Each structure stands twice: as C-alpha cells, then as structure tokens.
Amino acid sequence: MHVAREDKVILLAVDGGGTGCRALVANAQGRVLGRGESGAANIMTDPEGALRHVLEAAGRASAAAALPRGSLEGSRAVLAMAGANVGGYGAVLKAKLPFADSIVESDAAAAVRGALGPHDGAAAIVGTGSVFGGRLAGQVRIIGGWGFLLGDQASGARLGRALLEEVLLAHDGIRPGSALTGAVLARFDHDPGAIVTFGKEARPADFGAFAPEIFAAAEKGDPVAGTLVADGVAAIEAALDAVMPKGCDRLCLLGGLGEPYAPYLGARYRAILQPPLGTALDGALTLAVERFGGGA
Template identity: 30%
Template sequence: MPSSSDINNTYFLGIDGGGSKCKAIIVDADNKVLGEGISGPANPLHGFEQAVNSITESAHIALKASGLNLQLSDLTAGVGLAGVNLPALFEQMSNWQHPFGKMFLATDLLIACLAAHNGDDGAVMITGTGSCGFSYVDGHPYTIGGHGFPHGDKGSGAWFGFQAANYVLMSLDGLKAPSMINEKLLTLLDVQDGLQMVEAIAGKPAAFYAKLANLVFDAAEEGDFAAKAIVEEGACYISGVARQLEKQNPPRISLIGGLTPRIKPWLDEDIKHKLAEPICAPEMGSVIFAQQQLTLL
C-alpha cells in the first residue's frame, strides 16, 4: 500500500469528460491547480477513439500549461466520464492502453458528487443539458433519472427547450393560446411559421434544445403563463428528485450544472433551504477519487 509520502510526491491529473467537452487539470499534492486544458467530447458512448483522443489532448494541454518538466506517464490520473455507467463501456475504457502512470476510472456522476462534498458522502442533482440525481453514502452509489434525451432528462436544459418548441408548434396550429415564448423562439430561430420552424429544429440533438432553455426562464420571469407552467413542472421534478435522494440520508445535497442559477429559485422552498454550495468543480472530484483509490492499493 502506498504511504502518505508516495501520495505527497505525486502529481495528479483530473479529467471530467462529457458529451460536449473534456476538461483536465494538473494538481500537486496540496491539490493546488497548476494547469488546465480543454478539448473535445469524451463520452465513449459517442465514440471510443474520440474519447481517448480528447482525454489525451486535454491532458497534454494541462501539462504544458503547468510548466512542469514531466510526461503523462509521470501522472496519476483520475478519469471521470459520461457513459461509463454502462458496463461494456467501463470495461472498454478500463482496457485502454492509456499513457498515464496510473489511471482510476469513474463515472461523471461519482466525480461530481465527490467534488461537491470534497470527498465526503453526499448527493447532487445535476441540471445541465441533461438531468440526473446521484448520491454516494457509505460507499453505495444511487442514481435517479439520467435516462437521456428525449425519453428522459426532465427538468434539464434540453427538456425545457423541447417543451418550448412543442408549445409554440401547438400554438401555431391553434391548439394552444399564443405565448411570449412564441415571439422569443421564432425570433431566435429566425423563422416565421410552423413549417420553417420544423425545418430549423428537425433532427437536432439535446445540446441544441438546451440552448433554448434560457428563453423559457426569461419568459417565465416576465410573467408569461405558458413559460411559468413549463418551468414549474420541471422544477417540481427536480424537487422530487431531491426528496428521493434524501431517503439515502446524505449529509449534504447540492445542485450543480449550468442551469442551476435559473432553476434554483423555482424549487420548492423546503428543498432550496437544504441545498449546500458545491465545494469543488467535477474535475477536482476525479483527483479526489484517484487519491482515494491510490491509498487502497
């Protein structure tokens, strides 16, 4: 088993890899960030070669930024990735002939939770392009949702954007009352009618719809009835996820993700009062995970 001095002499690489980008950090034994790097998508579900290339590229960028006279093989890597909750992808990534000294692989959910609570037990609700609830208590992971767009991810940016598009199309067909969402969405897409709108949105991925989420919140905050109904439904779902996570008795619970500042005011009051600010960013959670695993060897 490595001693504390072994860890103290180690530089760590933390990786947070998702469907849109991969972020890497290099830290010293005191977890001081020495360099950062960002590259392309790193979810192996969307391509193994793309994922490993993004991981390696972001690591090289971070190492260069650190100014350290080291190679990737000198680093102990914690790698948190979307997609590796699927056993086949976890095995594939585990068998990767990586360039690091050591590599410890985890899901993006676990590293986000470890980061939010600085390595201690806790729970997180993630509200970004997608949505998910996750807790880690006494070594037991527990997941709610995270089923993907469009069949899941309620309360996510993609879900809000999709609901907006659906509402506008129905209103243009005369089946719903026109809303402030209509003008905002048609202007954003630079279209005039339903046919043009369908051409603009057909076949678009979750990330496209997530970019429409802010206009729903803007309209809701301006008092629009349709937007408020959509936001309240999504926020109710996230509040429900929080209550389900509470059954796992996490010491802390945090809300994380790009949509956090928009959706937080709409959560149920009892849930808002229980939320704790996340302590670290997800990539630091990968470092924490690697440090924890290193002590177990």
C-alpha cells in the same frame, strides 16, 4: 481500499465532457502540480476524439508541472467522463489508457463527490442534460443521465423541445399560446414547417439554447413558460426524493440551469441548499488520492 505510496507517485485527474476536457497532475497527497485543457471528450459520442483530448490535456498538465518526459506513463489516474455510465464505453477507454493504473467513472459521480466534499447530501446537475446523485457514508449513488431521447428530465434540451411543442399546439389552436410561443413562431417566420425541420436536425444543445428565454419569460409571468418551468421543477424534486439520503441536510445545484431553477424549488429543498464545495475535477482528484495516494 487505501494504498499508501511514497510522495513521488504522480496522480492524474481528468474531467471530460461534451464541451471540453480538463486535467491536473498532483502528488500523492493531492497537491496540484499542473493543469491542462483540451477539446470535447464525451466517450459515448466520440470515443476516439475523447481519448485524444484526454491525452492532450494530461500532457499539457504534465508540461505545466515541468514533469520529466514519461512521467504520465507511471501515473495513477482517475477519469471522470461523460458517457462512462452506459454501454461499456468506460471500460473501452480504460483499456486504451497508457497510465500505470486507471479508474474511469461518470462525470456525474465525480461532480457529486466534488460538490459535496466530505459531506453526505445530494446534488442535481441540470444543464443541457440532467443527472442526480446522493452521497451517504462515502458511497455515491447516481440516477438519471440517460440522455435526451429517454431521460434528462428538466434539462435545457427537454425544456426547449417542450417549448417548440407548445408553439405548434398553439399554432393549431389545441392549446392557448402566450407571448413566448408567439415570439418563437415569429422567429421561424410564422412557418410551423420550419420548426419541424429544425427539430429534425437539432441536437440537444440546440434545443437547450431556448432555456434562458424560457426562464426569462417565466419571471415575467408568461403562462406557457411558467408551466414548462413547473414541470421541470416537479421532475427535479421527484428525482431528488429518490436519491437524497434520509435526513439530508445538504443539497447542491450544479450545471447551467441549477441557479435558474433554485427559486422555484419547494421550501424544504431551498432550506438545505448549499453552494458546491468543488468541481468534478476536484472530485476526481479526491478519488485519486483515496485510491492511489495518501488516502487523505
């Protein structure tokens, strides 16, 4: 539904995730007036901190735009937030927002919208976690993104955990090791118990820190690294097959591992690769204009 409003309407777009929160304010046509940033804003892992950082980033964007005090209270906002797709966290956050009207959606949906712009297509967002999306006739569908314990296949976190599993299997003589598994075991002073202790306390980002090393080893022909990357590629392609619209001719790879994975994808995926047209913040602004602004 497009609602025509006068140019004085202030739109607020926010992209909040585990590493930081970005916000911008714009007029009804989407012309950016000011930007601001703040700290981490994952509403599932830290809902109160996320709210605080959303308001902080929004306030800084408003100050950068030199808006009158209180302008944000009358703004129409679209928030793209990590964690909004599970557990009702998005609804809880929305109830606490001070803006005149708000939409809270997952950061993945906004990232897909921003990456594809006005085009239909698909996107794979692969970093510490993973999530996949497709866009058809303006409608965005998201799959995956269920977190490290039950999902996030092909992600950096899952790659890192799988590597440590291979290190232990090689240590026990169950599977062949490689230069990579040997180097990792040496990093833990050849003590498998230290790896177990690390795994018990590690967060997804700690496992994900091994991902660059895995890709570097795969490029050198390390067999364990090659298998881990191949498993990740298989998971990515299966997810894309499930979410890509029929006749898809545009695919964007996002996240810190999008580029490293690209050369390993099958030929039919590589043939439709396109650089992303924008970010999740751009996607949030686009939705804000569509819902609250000039509709362009």
